[in-house]
Amino acid sequence: xxxxxxxxxxxxxxxxxxxxxxKQFTEVSVPPEKLYSLARMLRExxxxxFDFLYCLSGVDYGQDLGVVYHLRSTxxxxxxxxxxxxxxREKPQLDSVSDIWKTADFQEREVFDLLGIKFTNHPDLRRxxxxxxxxxPLRKDYADDINIVTK
Amino acid sequence: xxxxxxxxxxxxxxxxSSLHNAMSPxxxxxxxxxxxxxxxxxxxxxxxxFLVYAERKVCxxxxxxxxxxxxxxxxxxxxxxxxxxxxFVELIPIKNxxxxxxxxxxxxxxxxxxxxxxxxxFANGLHAIDMNIGVLYVIAVSSMGVIGVxxxxxxxxxxxxxxxxxxxxxxxxxxxxxxxxxxxxxxILAGSMQLSxxxxxxxxxxxxxxxHIPAFIAFIIFLISSTAETNRGPFDLAEAESELTAGxxxxxxxxxFAFFFLxxxxxxxxxxxxxxxxxxxxxxxxxxxxxxxxxxxMDFIPPFVWYIGxxxxxxxxxxxxxxxxxxxxxxxxxxxEWKYLLPINLVNVLIMAFLVLxxxxx
Amino acid sequence: xxxxxxxxxxxxxxxxxxxxxxxxxSTHGVLxxxxxxxxxxxxxxxxxxGYIHRGIEKMCExxxxxxxxxxxxxxxxxxxxxxxxxxxxAVEKALEVEISDRIKVIRTLMSELTRIxxxxxxWASFGMDLGGLTCFFYGLRDREKILDIFEETxxxxxxxxxxxxxxxxxxxxxxxxxKVKEFIRYFRKILPEYNQLLTGNVxxxxxxxxxxNLSLEDAISFGITGPSGRASGFSCDVRKHxxxxxxxxxxxxxxxxxxxxxxxxxxxxxxxxxESMNIIEQLIDNIPEGPFAVKMxxxxxxxxxxxxxxxxxxxxxxxxxxxxxxxxNPYRVKFRSPNFVNLSVLNHIAKGFKIADLVAIGGSLDLVxxxxxx
Numbered sequence: 025x026x027x028x029x030x031x032x033x034x035x036x037x038x039x040x041x042x043x044x045x046x047k048q049f050t051e052v053s054v055p056p057e058k059l060y061s062l063a064r065m066l067r068e069x070x071x072x073x074f075d076f077l078y079c080l081s082g083v084d085y086g087q088d089l090g091v092v093y094h095l096r097s098t099x100x101x102x103x104x105x106x107x108x109x110x111x112x113r114e115k116p117q118l119d120s121v122s123d124i125w126k127t128a129d130f131q132e133r134e135v136f137d138l139l140g141i142k143f144t145n146h147p148d149l150r151r152x153x154x155x156x157x158x159x160x161p162l163r164k165d166y167a168d169d170i171n172i173v174t175k
Numbered sequence: 176x177x178x179x180x181x182x183x184x185x186x187x188x189x190x191x192s193s194l195h196n197a198m199s200p201x202x203x204x205x206x207x208x209x210x211x212x213x214x215x216x217x218x219x220x221x222x223x224x225f226l227v228y229a230e231r232k233v234c235x236x237x238x239x240x241x242x243x244x245x246x247x248x249x250x251x252x253x254x255x256x257x258x259x260x261x262x263f264v265e266l267i268p269i270k271n272x273x274x275x276x277x278x279x280x281x282x283x284x285x286x287x288x289x290x291x292x293x294x295x296x297f298a299n300g301l302h303a304i305d306m307n308i309g310v311l312y313v314i315a316v317s318s319m320g321v322i323g324v325x326x327x328x329x330x331x332x333x334x335x336x337x338x339x340x341x342x343x344x345x346x347x348x349x350x351x352x353x354x355x356x357x358x359x360x361x362x363i364l365a366g367s368m369q370l371s372x373x374x375x376x377x378x379x380x381x382x383x384x385x386x387h388i389p390a391f392i393a394f395i396i397f398l399i400s401s402t403a404e405t406n407r408g409p410f411d412l413a414e415a416e417s418e419l420t421a422g423x424x425x426x427x428x429x430x431x432f433a434f435f436f437l438x439x440x441x442x443x444x445x446x447x448x449x450x451x452x453x454x455x456x457x458x459x460x461x462x463x464x465x466x467x468x469x470x471x472x473m474d475f476i477p478p479f480v481w482y483i484g485x486x487x488x489x490x491x492x493x494x495x496x497x498x499x500x501x502x503x504x505x506x507x508x509x510x511x512e513w514k515y516l517l518p519i520n521l522v523n524v525l526i527m528a529f530l531v532l533x534x535x536x537x
Numbered sequence: 538x539x540x541x542x543x544x545x546x547x548x549x550x551x552x553x554x555x556x557x558x559x560x561x562x563s564t565h566g567v568l569x570x571x572x573x574x575x576x577x578x579x580x581x582x583x584x585x586x587g588y589i590h591r592g593i594e595k596m597c598e599x600x601x602x603x604x605x606x607x608x609x610x611x612x613x614x615x616x617x618x619x620x621x622x623x624x625x626x627a628v629e630k631a632l633e634v635e636i637s638d639r640i641k642v643i644r645t646l647m648s649e650l651t652r653i654x655x656x657x658x659x660w661a662s663f664g665m666d667l668g669g670l671t672c673f674f675y676g677l678r679d680r681e682k683i684l685d686i687f688e689e690t691x692x693x694x695x696x697x698x699x700x701x702x703x704x705x706x707x708x709x710x711x712x713x714x715x716k717v718k719e720f721i722r723y724f725r726k727i728l729p730e731y732n733q734l735l736t737g738n739v740x741x742x743x744x745x746x747x748x749x750n751l752s753l754e755d756a757i758s759f760g761i762t763g764p765s766g767r768a769s770g771f772s773c774d775v776r777k778h779x780x781x782x783x784x785x786x787x788x789x790x791x792x793x794x795x796x797x798x799x800x801x802x803x804x805x806x807x808x809x810x811x812e813s814m815n816i817i818e819q820l821i822d823n824i825p826e827g828p829f830a831v832k833m834x835x836x837x838x839x840x841x842x843x844x845x846x847x848x849x850x851x852x853x854x855x856x857x858x859x860x861x862x863x864x865x866n867p868y869r870v871k872f873r874s875p876n877f878v879n880l881s882v883l884n885h886i887a888k889g890f891k892i893a894d895l896v897a898i899g900g901s902l903d904l905v906x907x908x909x910x911x
Contacts, residue, residue, distance in 0.1 A: 047842070075758065076760060078854065078856060079856045079858055083869050083871075092871075094845065094873075098773075125758055125760070126759045127759050129881060130877065131878070152586060152587060153590040154587060162869075166595075172595075172599070
């Protein structure tokens with residue numbers, strides 16, 4: 025599927041999706057509550073089959089915390105980027121996609137560790153790199169007087 | 176016979192009788208024990224150190240390296256320097272280790288090696304004891320080392336050590352059978368368990384040549400299973416450094432570690448010398464039945480040289496295995512023994528018995 | 538206390554938990570695996586990582602793009618050059634800089650040399666994991682030759698930092714082509730020796746065939762890329778699917794197997810060395826003339842937006858995801874490191890095998906720990 029067909033297909037799944045044609049990928053912004061169902065559809069629908077989640081990154085957008093999913097289909101060789109964000113910085117919660125793509129298991133743990141986003145239904149959500157006394161270093165408001173030199 | 180110029184029997188008997196003249200039988204026996212003990216101890220240390228050096232050189236040769244070459248010419252004093260270092264290294268006490276057994280284990284391993292050396296004939300008339308059940312004795316004491324290994328693994332209070340010890344136990348007990356049966360094959364051919372008689376019987380040809388194919392098969396099996404029994408080469412599962420860090424001696428340091436280290440090389444020396452004695456004629460020169468002139472020339476080479484030469488040939492083979500093969504897995508190791516070596520060995524013993532019965536050997 | 542004792546089931550009592558690492562000979566670094574055993578059989582493997590977590594992604598947010606390059610070296614130190622290339626390509630893509638053919642060819646040549654030396658070190662340490670200690674010296678002996686070539690051109694041996702946005706740091710050393718050809722001639726003779734030493738060995742076959750099987754579905758679902766993924770039949774070679782640098786002008790085979798066991802992960806890497814040599818031979822004789830670097834602005838500022846660049850390192854797909862807010866520092870950099878993803882499959886494929894197999898499987902995944910921790 026090329027980008028236009030993909031865009032049409034995504035609209036047909038859900039009219040409210042915010043679809044942006046990036047330079048590289050078709051970017052879809054999805055509200056957190058629809059994330060899981062959309063992810064499952066993208067994985068399972070015969071027309072798209074996004075079976076390879078090749079990058080899962082957590083981003084601190086300043087106000088919001090977000091997660092970006094880079095998906096590719098090994099069958100059709102097309103890609104899509106899912107973006108979701110939550111404005112709750114105290115207790116950010118998103119649905120885990122680790123039962124759809126097994127690779128998400130580790131990558132979500134990394135996001136939890138560095139950004140503090142909790143993934144519901146994750147089988148084994150523990151800190152990965154750091155111990156529990158650390159803050160969440162990839163957040164923009166993370167302060168560390170000793171190790172981070174600010175000019 | 177030029178053969179007798181190197182006969183040590185009269186020499187040892189002279190020592191024995193002069194001691195008898197000087198003191199009572201009890202003190203004679205005690206003095207002889209001390210003399211032999213000191214000699215064996217020195218021999219043990221020298222051979223151990225040399226083998227460590229030899230292994231490092233052989234391994235370097237296999238691996239495109241130079242090996243030790245700094246301390247002394249060709250690095251021959253390297254192992255002595257290492258030993259001195261090991262003597263000064265702190266003995267680290269292990270928390271919650273069973274202290275008594277922990278300290279006892281290296282001695283059991285060392286003592287097992289000592290006891291086996293006692294029965295080995297180094298040259299004509301040069302052995303500590305010539306028992307009429309020499310072969311049985313050697314098998315019996317050399318398998319005592321496994322107790323030391325098991326104790327070391329158990330008392331270290333370390334999980335890797337325990338796994339290593341359990342592997343070692345399973346391995347040595349299994350391969351003990353093959354070692355025994357391979358030796359039994361030759362015992363049938365020689366008709367005796369006395370090591371001096373076995374060597375004497377090889378005067379006109381070594382058993383590996385005299386015994387047709389069964390003796391050769393027995394030699395191969397002995398080589399494989401004795402390598403396994405000494406925890407070496409592709410069978411070094413008990414220490415398996417890439418799996419168990421160092422296996423049963425992970426927690427040992429300093430001189431206690433040196434004991435295990437030396438014992439490993441001494442065990443290798445012992446099994447190699449048994450292989451040399453039983454299959455390759457021990458100190459007996461290379462004789463070909465009817466070639467009298469050739470046999471005469473061979474006789475001028477001292478028997479001790481023959482013995483050492485053969486032993487080191489076998490040791491070289493074992494080192495060659497170690498530095499070229501990857502390691503087996505524990506289940507494959509036991510499969511090899513119980514499903515292949517043991518049945519082959521049993522059939523081999525039968526064939527050998529049949530050959531001897533029919534008198535088809537040379 | 539009483540209750541705790543009661544709660545332990547018989548199944549748990551039979552488990553024997555050992556810590557492999559952080560200091561362990563076969564974890565190749567500070568990886569800690571908590572292994573539950575039943576006898577010698579592995580029940581589960583829990584990787585505990587972060588012992589050399591340096592926060593590279595966080596550090597990148599406060600430095601400029603040319604400085605990022607020097608941090609990416611330290612991720613997967615064995616494919617340092619390819620990591621650099623990924624960042625450079627991302628920056629060049631964002632700025633829409635057209636780089637000369639010479640730069641592309643130089644980068645491709647260096648990447649393939651990096652791949653060979655990485656596989657050589659992997660082969661050396663994989664042999665050692667299986668107890669064949671001699672392999673280690675053979676592998677490192679030949680790797681030295683590539684490192685010498687690197688040293689001449691890049692000035693350093695392992696952490697080369699040879700790329701920079703817009704090209705490479707220095708021009709090739711005059712002897713480069715000669716030395717590389719010499720090496721290829723030499724290594725074509727030596728590589729069959731590797732096979733004689735390890736690949737053809739019966740014990741090696743017993744130890745590696747049918748061990749740690751990874752199916753195609755699982756490989757895709759776990760995102761296993763690189764030779765480990767291709768051994769399971771997952772066609773994931775970025776050089777083929779999204780050619781970058783000069784990979785579109787060379788012909789090479791994507792090594793694919795379907796069995797997905799330790800042995801085929803091994804063979805895939807050995808075959809990749811042959812393919813890398815083919816690629817180098819196609820390019821080495823006609824390196825185009827031209828500048829070795831495009832002149833860039835002294836302060837590189839990426840236009841606002843998001844950029845994603847994938848490259849094929851020696852271990853799999855490295856993704857660089859850059860979010861820029863128009864400043865001279867990136868707003869967020871995410872490295873999708875192949876080793877981090879490949880590690881996650883360890884529990885899945887090592888379950889039910891022996892502890893010695895766990896070492897072999899870990900070795901066949903070719904994990905580099907700094908790349909996992911970043």
